[in-house]
Amino acid sequence: MTSPEPRDPNRPGDPADGALFDAVATEHATIYGYGLVSAHSTPEVNYLVSDAMAQHRARREAAIALLEERGAEVPLPAAGYQLPAEVDDPAGAFELAVGMEQDAAVAWRAVVEQATDQNVRAFGVTALTECAVMAARWRRLFGRTQTTVAFPGGSE
Secondary structure: OOEOOOOOOOOOOOHHHHHHHHHHHHHHHHHHHHHHHHHHOOHHHHHHHHHHHHHHHHHHHHHHHHHHHOOOOOOOOOOOOEOOOOOOOHHHHHHHHHHHHHHHHHHHHHHHHHOOOHHHHHHHHHHHHHHHHHHHHHHHHOOOOOOOOOOOOOOO
């Protein structure tokens, strides 16, 4: 998965706001990563790349609005992101897509765990669910027999 650079000094100290800040930073990285997925995927999966990018963009914008409503800082996108592996073919693009969805699920699970506001927690649950479903869609598309995980965003 793509990952933001070291922790932003503007990250809020409050655990709930900090988790939401981290989730927005993860959404920035995921949107960047889907540009690479798009460039290296086959045309047959463009619909899924498009769906994923639209979902992550909408989620990022809504999460930014939540941070702003709470009076918290909003992370800026990084100039670049470190990839876990070189992406230069459809298989690499698939692995990146699944990894990004898993990483986004981790970030949104942290929001759910840290949230003190019911609206933020509900938003986090929806985001976590959407990431798990998107990862399952990618796995199914590429013929994986196990398309889902028991506890998305966790190591259980």
